[in-house]
Amino acid sequence: MRLDVLTIFPEYLAPLNVSLVGKACARGVLDVRVSDLREWTYDRHNTVDDTPYGGGPGMVMKPDPWGEALDTVLADGYEAGAHTPALVVPTPSGRPFTQELAVELSERPWLIFAPARYEGIDRRVMDEYATRMPVYEVSIGDYVLAGGEAPVLVITEAVARLLPGVLGNAESHRDDSFAPGAMADLLEGPVYTKPPVWRGRAIPSMLTSGHHGKIARWRRDEALARTAEMRPDLIERCDPAGFDKKDRETLSILGWAPEPGGRFWRRPSVVEE
Ligand code: 6GU
Numbered sequence: 001m002r003l004d005v006l007t008i009f010p011e012y013l014a015p016l017n018v019s020l021v022g023k024a025c026a027r028g029v030l031d032v033r034v035s036d037l038r039e040w041t042y043d044r045h046n047t048v049d050d051t052p053y054g055g056g057p058g059m060v061m062k063p064d065p066w067g068e069a070l071d072t073v074l075a076d077g078y079e080a081g082a083h084t085p086a087l088v089v090p091t092p093s094g095r096p097f098t099q100e101l102a103v104e105l106s107e108r109p110w111l112i113f114a115p116a117r118y119e120g121i122d123r124r125v126m127d128e129y130a131t132r133m134p135v136y137e138v139s140i141g142d143y144v145l146a147g148g149e150a151p152v153l154v155i156t157e158a159v160a161r162l163l164p165g166v167l168g169n170a171e172s173h174r175d176d177s178f179a180p181g182a183m184a185d186l187l188e189g190p191v192y193t194k195p196p197v198w199r200g201r202a203i204p205s206m207l208t209s210g211h212h213g214k215i216a217r218w219r220r221d222e223a224l225a226r227t228a229e230m231r232p233d234l235i236e237r238c239d240p241a242g243f244d245k246k247d248r249e250t251l252s253i254l255g256w257a258p259e260p261g262g263r264f265w266r267r268p269s270v271v272e273e
Pocket of ligand 1: 089090091092094138139140141142143144145146147148151
């Protein structure tokens with residue numbers, strides 16, 4: 001996979017050379033190119049932003065540097081044999097970045113990231129490139145960052161670990177919290193390793209019982225409890241067909257009951273406070 005990043009802070013992307021993404025690059029699975037957007041400015045101050053039309057606070061990124069930078073990167077990539085690019089624009093006004101979208105992006109051969117600083121990029125840039133390629137405007141959560149560079153790191157790591165030959169163990173994907181279909185969209189419960197007692201805290205004895213069926217059931221119940229606690233919205237969204245008899249029992253103990261339609265809702269009597 002080829003991955004271009006156009007940014008006014010190229011140093012911010014240095015972590016792409018570390019850890020899993022760095023290894024994917026070293027192995028030739030990923031080909032990362034970071035370019036400085038200011039290379040495509042021609043004034044003394046290398047200006048990339050200007051005041052917004054219509055007034056208001058902040059600055060907007062000018063279309064000219066983006067247009068020239070994107071045209072250059074596109075020409076370079078095509079020349080190097082890359083094909084079917086997709087433009088990824090991290091922005092708090094984008095659609096949520098999910099595991100499903102990570103999988104979709106991991107199946108594309110060429111991603112071009114256009115992280116914005118300031119109040120965003122002139123809308124005409126996205127409109128222009130959308131006539132030539134898919135444009136994904138994505139947000140990594142409901143909070144505001146100063147720019148899209150950290151989201152580029154986040155999205156790249158989520159995508160890179162899905163590429164064939166990067167994670168080593170193909171099984172590692174299957175149990176991911178949020179892996180589509182896996183563990184029926186529950187969060188993962190607690191995990192333990194040696195020593196068996198640490199600062200007086202023993203591991204749950206179930207895990208050394210040797211009863212693999214009972215251990216799987218215990219893990220499932222822990223996952224249900226964890227999800228009900230941290231992400232009740234995920235329980236409500238679950239297709240109830242994915243719950244077996246013991247799941248329903250566990251949910252009932254946790255204060256959840258099925259509606260006539262079958263979906264689970266937390267009984268109001270059990271909500272704390
Ligand atoms: Cl993608 N960019 C910025 N600037 N802030 C964000 C974000 C992206 N996702 C959540 N907050």
